[in-house]
Amino acid sequence: MERFSSISMAVVRRLPKYYRYLGELKKNDVKRVSSQELSRITGFTASQIRQDLNCFGGFGQQGYGYNVDDLHQNIGSILGLDKVYKTVIVGAGNLGQAIANYTFFAKSGFIPEALFDINPKLIGLRINDIKVYDVEELESFVRDNDIEIGIICTPKNQCQKVAETLARAGIKAIWNFAPSDITVSDDIIVENVHLSESLFTISYLLKEKEEVLKAKKL
Amino acid sequence: MERFSSISMAVVRRLPKYYRYLGELKKNDVKRVSSQELSRITGFTASQIRQDLNCFGGFGQQGYGYNVDDLHQNIGSILGLDKVYKTVIVGAGNLGQAIANYTFFAKSGFIPEALFDINPKLIGLRINDIKVYDVEELESFVRDNDIEIGIICTPKNQCQKVAETLARAGIKAIWNFAPSDITVSDDIIVENVHLSESLFTISYLLKEKEEVLKAKKL
DNA sequence: TAGATTGTTAATCGATTAACAATC
DNA sequence: TAGATTGTTAATCGATTAACAATC
Secondary structure, three states: OOOOOOOHHHOOOOOHHHHHHHHHHHHHOOEEEEEHHHHHOOOHHHHHHHHHOOOOOOOOEOOEEEEEHHHHHHHHHOOOOOOOEEEEEEEEOOHOOOOOOOOEEEHOEEEEEEEEEEEOOOOOEEEOOOEEEEEEHHHHHHOOOOOOOEEEOHHHHHHHHHHHHHHHHHOOOEEEEOOOOOOOOOEEEEOOOOHHHHHHHHHHHHHHHHHHHHHHOO | OOOOOOOOOHHHHHHHHHHHHHHHHHHHOOOEOOOOHHHHHHOOOHHHHHHHHHHHOEEEEEEOOOEEEHHHHHHHHOEEEEEEEOOOOOEEOOOHHHHHHOOOHHOEEEEEEEEOOOOOOOOOEEOOOOOEHHHHHHHHHHHHHOOOOEOOOOOOOHHHHHHHHHHHHHEEEEEEOOOOOOOOOOEEEEOOOOOHHHHHHHHHHHHHHHHHHHHOOO
């Protein structure tokens, strides 16, 4: 995926964290917060936080800090959370069902309009009131319903085919949980969630730690 | 989590990708590969690949490249994939079940020994032949069975409590899928999978793209 | 006004890329 | 030997941190 903006991905990937912590402050009725306090909460430096926020505008006020409500709403809007996105979930196994049942996504504006599967036992079921369709109907469904985001929860061997179908139907973004990279046109946004890579990082760190401890003892 | 090693996390997080692509080359009976070819496949630069690999040793040979089998095995061993890790999954909802059913993890050496839940309807069930226990038994189970990795698949409001129980029982690493950060002793490895942050990144990029297109048309 | 804290520039640090001698 | 490609050093680039004037 090509990018045109000057905002670095490092900054973009911190925004959801700010958003989440600000949401918590808001829930606790905190009205103002300084970059120093945000630093304590998030673990980023105060300087970095001020730099990050200033990529998008001067949300703060000297001597005061940031208004929690305002900043929360502003970041939400920067993240595009003030609109609704229609999604489809392809693959109605455990993972697809988990996502269909995860109300937080729907609450955040990502609305699953349908699930798709090849398994006849699943087709026709309703999961969290979302209907499971035959994957044969995926292309027309996406096209006819102006679906923007496709969520791939199929096994590895299906994901490329599904991605191509979604691309043909005019999908704008793909959230891919299959443990394989997919190749689609450059103008479709692809976000991979490679769980095994996350898990392998754990085993690397476990091993590294063991080696360091061993070395220290000698 | 404190780290003592000089290897940067940027490098560590690329290792699983190398491992995966090398596994695919191996499956396709490719015997040797150059950094240039790996660059084409992975999208990293050839220079970066050589730098990364040389953090761990000279696996290549001038004029030849890298032996696929050897490199695959070496990176596997660097990642700690040549040993077996006992795990528990806390939370036997859709996500916990998805992970319990995901054979790839077990094949990679991460063996789920038990699931835990508070829901009496789930306790006693077997999922992919893994028994669901009452979460009350979590602490003693982890302690008595030398569990190394705890996988948290509970809702947000449970995860901190579960993390503390795991910590008390002597867990070495926590893989956290709950949409909240957990606070545990610094010597426990914590890997967070914050799905909403990944999703919000998509909506940011969708919005950014729209704005850029709009600006271009003016 | 004095104190606090931002917005922003400059300095530093770390990661990536380029270049090339070494060598298979 | 000639060609290919690594391992490694040096150069560049980008991201983070420090510093401080502006100002609420």
